[in-house]
Amino acid sequence: MKEDLSRLIVLQEIDLQIKRLDDELATGQADIQKRQDVIDERKDKIAKYAATIESSDTRRIELEAEIEAELVHIKDRQSKLMNVQTNREYQSLLKEIEESKKNNKRREEEIVGLMEQNESLQKKVTEQGNVCKSEEQLLAEAGEKVSALIQETQDKKLKFEKTREQQAKKIPDHLRRRYDQLLAKRNGLAITGVTKGVCQGCFMNIPPQQFNEVLKGEQLLSCPTCQRMMFHQPEAKEE
Numbered sequence: 001m002k003e004d005l006s007r008l009i010v011l012q013e014i015d016l017q018i019k020r021l022d023d024e025l026a027t028g029q030a031d032i033q034k035r036q037d038v039i040d041e042r043k044d045k046i047a048k049y050a051a052t053i054e055s056s057d058t059r060r061i062e063l064e065a066e067i068e069a070e071l072v073h074i075k076d077r078q079s080k081l082m083n084v085q086t087n088r089e090y091q092s093l094l095k096e097i098e099e100s101k102k103n104n105k106r107r108e109e110e111i112v113g114l115m116e117q118n119e120s121l122q123k124k125v126t127e128q129g130n131v132c133k134s135e136e137q138l139l140a141e142a143g144e145k146v147s148a149l150i151q152e153t154q155d156k157k158l159k160f161e162k163t164r165e166q167q168a169k170k171i172p173d174h175l176r177r178r179y180d181q182l183l184a185k186r187n188g189l190a191i192t193g194v195t196k197g198v199c200q201g202c203f204m205n206i207p208p209q210q211f212n213e214v215l216k217g218e219q220l221l222s223c224p225t226c227q228r229m230m231f232h233q234p235e236a237k238e239e
C-alpha cells in the first residue's frame with residue numbers, strides 16, 4: 001500500500017504540472033481573444049458611423065434634388081407673375097413663391113447640419129480606423145509570441161503525458177479508476193496531503209482517529225469532507 005501511495009503521489013504531481021500547463025494555454029488564448037474582441041467592437045462602431053454617413057449622403061442628394069425642383073417651380077411662378085389679370089391672383093402667386101423659398105431655406109439648413117455631422121463622423125472613422133490598425137498590428141505580434149509559447153507548452157505537456165502514462169501503468173486498476181474519477185470531480189486534485197490534521201485539499205479538519213491512520217500510511221483513506229485520497233504531509237519548515 002505504501003508503494004501505491006507514493007506512486008499515486010507522483011502521478012498527482014505530474015497531473016498538477018499538466019494542469020498548470022493547461023491553465024497557461026487557456027490564459028494565453030483568452031488574452032488573445034479579449035484583444036480580438038476589443039478590435040471587433042471598434043470595427044462595429046466604425047461600420048455604424050459609416051452607415052450613418054451613407055444614409056446622410058442619400059438624404060442630402062434627395063434634398064438637393066428637391067431644391068432644384070423647387071427652383072424650377074419658383075421660376076415658373078415668377079414668369080406667371082408677368083401675365084396675371086387680378087390682384088388676388090398676383091398675391092396668391094407671391095405667397096406661393098415665398099413659401100417655396102422658405103422650403104428651400106429649410107432644406108439648405110438641413111444639408112448644412114448633415115454635412116457638419118458627416119464631417120465629425122468621418123473624423124471618428126479615420127481616428128478609430130488608425131487605432132484599429134495599430135491594435136491589429138500589436139495583436140499580430142502578440143499572437144506570434146503566444147503561438148510560440150503554445151507550441152512550447154504543448155511540447156512540455158506531451159512529455160508529461162508520456163511520463164504520466166508510464167506512471168499510471170504501475171498503479172492497480174481499481175486505484176487508478178478511483179484516482180481518475182476524483183481528478184475529474186475535484187478540480188484536478190485527487191490525492192492530497194494532510195498537515196496537522198487538516199486536509200490540504202479542502203482545508204477541513206479530519207477526525208483525530210482518522211488522522212492517526214493517515215500517519216501510519218498503511219491504508220488509503222479518503223477525506224470525509226472532499227473525498228480526496230489522503231497522505232501525511234509534515235508541516236513545511238518556515239524559512
Ligand SMILES: [Zn+2]
Pocket residue numbers: 199200201202203204223224225226227228
Ligand atoms: Zn478534504
